[in-house]
Amino acid sequence: MPDSYNNDVYRILMDERWVLEDLYTLPHAYAQNFAFVYCFDTPLEARDAKRIDFALQGYPWKGGYSYVNIYTVLKNQIPPIERPQIVSIQYASPGWLDLLLNPDVALKVAKSIGILLGAGVTAAATYKQINKIFISINKQRRKAKIDNLKLSQSETKELNRLSEQLAKSMGFGSVSKLNERTKDPEISARLLSAHYRRMSIMAEFADQGKVKFPDKLKDDG
Numbered sequence: 001m002p003d004s005y006n007n008d009v010y011r012i013l014m015d016e017r018w019v020l021e022d023l024y025t026l027p028h029a030y031a032q033n034f035a036f037v038y039c040f041d042t043p044l045e046a047r048d049a050k051r052i053d054f055a056l057q058g059y060p061w062k063g064g065y066s067y068v069n070i071y072t073v074l075k076n077q078i079p080p081i082e083r084p085q086i087v088s089i090q091y092a093s094p095g096w097l098d099l100l101l102n103p104d105v106a107l108k109v110a111k112s113i114g115i116l117l118g119a120g121v122t123a124a125a126t127y128k129q130i131n132k133i134f135i136s137i138n139k140q141r142r143k144a145k146i147d148n149l150k151l152s153q154s155e156t157k158e159l160n161r162l163s164e165q166l167a168k169s170m171g172f173g174s175v176s177k178l179n180e181r182t183k184d185p186e187i188s189a190r191l192l193s194a195h196y197r198r199m200s201i202m203a204e205f206a207d208q209g210k211v212k213f214p215d216k217l218k219d220d221g
Contacts (some may be wrong), residue, residue: 009087009220010106014095016209026098026211027084029201030109034084035074036195037112038105040118040181041173046077056191062147067194103217108171110213115171116196116203125167127196129163130189133158137186156185170199 012030039046046052055073059066075083082105087098087203099106116123127189139151151159163175163185178188205211 004103006102007082007100008103010101010103011101011214011220012213013096013214014091014097014210015212016063018091018210021040022205022210025201026205027086027197029213031075032198033112033195034069034105035071035078035103035110035201036198037108038078038082040100040178040191041075042105042108044102044105046074047079048077052077053181056187060147061187061190065192070194072190078193098218107215110215112119112171112199113202113206113213114215116199117167119169119205120203120207123166123196123200126162126166126169127193130159130166130193133159134190151186156158159189160185163192164168166192170196 023166038044039052052073055070067192082102084099084101084106087100089095089097133151137149137151139220141147149158160175166189167175170191170192175188175192178191180186182188182191202211204215206213
């Protein structure tokens with residue numbers, strides 16, 4: 001673990017008309033995406049990387065329980081001082097949400113949102129193709145009555161290809177490194193799909209003009 005941490009204030013710009021639910025939806029999605037990027041897409045050290053790997057390889061990944069809990073695990077493996085904390089918030093025109101956090105991760109998240117906004121159609125189509133494979137394998141498992149029925153070689157190859165494509169659409173660095181941790185391309189694809197769903201929430205806020213995720217820190221001028 002490092003002796004010191006890299007913290008700074010990152011300002012999310014707010015505009016247009018928000019509804020009450022937005023005040024929960026955006027911060028919740030941001031915190032989840034921040035945790036995912038911190039733990040899987042930066043060289044930063046988690047508090048206990050083995051705890052993350054235990055969850056990746058031990059969860060059943062058959063329903064919502066696994067997804068909800070993996071994000072809790074990821075958040076808990078970020079040193080508390082580097083987790084997003086609200087410094088100030090103003091709802092006006094323009095408004096802002098200032099967060100104290102690790103700035104490198106914040107800028108990585110902002111860059112990823114920008115990439116996803118530019119690749120939205122491709123990303124959505126890729127996500128649907130991945131989902132079709134999941135539906136197919138789930139049918140095969142039910143028919144064979146084998147919960148842990150593995151993907152065929154061709155299915156695995158196609159899933160890896162689609163995972164690489166989806167990752168590229170979100171600016172995610174390395175699918176191969178994620179595979180090394182999950183030990184299963186299907187789990188990696190499920191994780192990337194979950195990440196896409198949460199990234200899409202923030203991208204939609206940006207596309208609607210409700211927020212902007214700057215590519216520089218508040219004090220950069």
